[in-house]
Amino acid sequence: MIRKHRHLFLALAIAAIIIAGTIFYNEYQASRYYNRTSANWSLIVPAVTAEDHTIGDMEAPIQVIVYSDFNCGYCRRFFSETLTRLSSAFGDHIVVAYRHLIILGGEDARQKAESTECAYQSGGDEAFWKFKDEMFAAENFQKSIGPSRLRDIAVDSGADRVLYEQCIADGRGKERIERDQMQASIAGLTQTPGIVLKSKYRALIIRGDYPAQIATGIAYLLRMQSEIERSNAQGQHTSMVQ
Structure with a gap:
């Protein structure tokens, strides 16, 4: 009987070690990336605003900011x-x-990026995302695309032809791209996709398309935010009681 209990205890202990190790590893995988408090981080990578091209609820607790290049295979993935x-x-x-980070495609990728921004200026976010989908859907998506074809894609995506052509001629699509590039450079992003995971309290950088690490980082930030807010709520309750 003693031996049986000893074996049971050993099995439970091993299970506990495995579970603890898994939790520690996940915490490590998330926290080993470039971390800052949100107060400092906002000076480097600004939070998502209505000016960004977004998918999802702007009030979501976690922002996934993707610095991408239209000639980047991992961005496509x-x-x-x-x-x-x-x-x-x-x-x-x-x-x-x-957000834009042009590294691989050079001038060709820059022209594609400018075209998406000019499509956005007359067609809104819907035109931007349709244009993006068209860029990445092509089998030879890294191939150079001429101005007339880019214009046709923009119009098919919902942009106004005349306004699009004026935007391209005036170079109005360049401003946002240059701003995004500057943000990425200051944050030390030198490859695409550069993923910034941001909550109210903490931010993480993941350099590349690593699905498991991105998911771990999001879960880590959600858990941290929940714990901080629960602790704050308990502190307020204690103060009220006293």
Whole structure:
């Protein structure tokens, strides 16, 4: 009987170690990335606003900010596969924002990015996301696309032809791209996709499309936010009682 209990205790102890190790590993995987308090982080990577191209509820507790290049294969995979999995797992707990970081495609990728911004200026976010989908859907998506074809894609996505052409001629699509590039540079993002996970209290950077690590980071931030807010609520309750 003593031996039986000893074996049971050993099995439970091993299980506890495995569970604790898993929790520690997940915490480590999230916290090992570049962390800052949100107060400092907002100076580096601004929070998502109505000016961003977004998918999801702007009031979501976790912001997933994606710095992307239209000639980047892993960016394509993020938006076609990883984002679907994250949306399924976290639902309205996340809002996703697209920002530009042109690294791989050079001038060709820059022209594509400017075209999406000019499509947005007359067609809104719906035109932007349709244009983005068209860019990544093509089998040879890294191939150079001429100005007339980019214009046709923009119009098909919902942009006004005349306003789009004026935007391109005036270079109005460049301002947002340059702003996004500057933010990414200051944050030390040198590859795409550059993923910034941001809550009210903490932010994490993940350099690349690593679905498991992104999901772990989101779960980590959600848990941290819940614990902080619960602690704050308990502190307020204690103060009221005293």
